[in-house]
Structure formats: C-alpha cells, structure tokens
Amino acid sequence: MKMYKLIGPDGKTYLSETPGLYGGYNGKEKIYGALDCPSALNWIAKGYYVDRRVFFKDEKDALLAGFRPCAVCLRKKYLKWKADPEGYKESILKTKDIEKSL
Numbered sequence: 001m002k003m004y005k006l007i008g009p010d011g012k013t014y015l016s017e018t019p020g021l022y023g024g025y026n027g028k029e030k031i032y033g034a035l036d037c038p039s040a041l042n043w044i045a046k047g048y049y050v051d052r053r054v055f056f057k058d059e060k061d062a063l064l065a066g067f068r069p070c071a072v073c074l075r076k077k078y079l080k081w082k083a084d085p086e087g088y089k090e091s092i093l094k095t096k097d098i099e100k101s102l
Contacts, residue, residue, distance in 0.1 A: 007054045009064035020055030024067050027052050032062035033070030040070070063089045 003015040007024070023040060024032035033040060043049040056062040059069075068085070069077040081088040 004055065006057055007061065007065050008057075009061045011065040016057065018057070020057055022056040022059060022062050024054045024056060024062060025049055025052055026054045030065075030067045031070050032056055032059070032067040032074075034073040037070055037073035039072040059092055063092055 001017060003017060004019045005013055006016050006020050007026075008014050021035075022032045023035045023037070024030070025040070025043075040049065044053075056065070056067075069081050071078040077088070080091075
C-alpha cells in the first residue's frame with residue numbers, strides 16, 4: 001500500500017494512506033496551494049522547490065501549521081488572508097468545524 005507523507009496541524013510529518021489535497025513550500029514564506037499551481041510547477045520545472053515541498057490533508061491543517069494561501073492559484077483566499085490573517089484563519093477553522101458536525 002502506498003503511503004503519503006503529509007504535514008499535520010502541529011507542523012509535524014506523518015504518513016497517510018490518502019494523498020494530500022494541497023501542496024506547499026516550507027521555506028521562509030510557508031505557502032500552500034493547489035497541487036497543480038502554475039507557479040509551483042514552474043519552480044519545480046526549474047529544479048527549485050522540490051526539497052522543501054510539503055503536502056497537507058486539507059486547508060485547515062495548512063493554516064494551523066502556519067502556512068498561508070498562494071497568491072497565484074488561491075488568489076481570492078490570499079487576498080482575504082492578506083487583509084486579515086487571523087480573521088481568515090478563524091473563518092476557515094469555523095467552517096471546517098461546522099462541516100465535521102454535520
């Protein structure tokens with residue numbers, strides 16, 4: 001069985017049978033985005049980024065681990081985050097908690 005290395009909400013790596021929905025860059029910027037993000041794919045094609053590439057089960061885990069939305073592939077989310085980082089994080093966490101209770 002294939003296992004995937006993901007980053008949890010505590011920022012620590014764990015193995016999962018399910019691949020992550022988001023990819024990210026664990027550098028100074030700590031960015032997460034779509035797995036097919038054109039910006040990330042461009043950097044990967046140039047040979048950068050790969051050694052610091054991380055994956056997340058969902059957006060909630062990415063935010064809790066201290067990452068921010070990508071300005072390219074998650075533009076609307078990035079603009080909301082940029083205007084109010086804590087407010088954006090709280091809104092996502094509340095949404096995810098509501099989804100769990102349904």
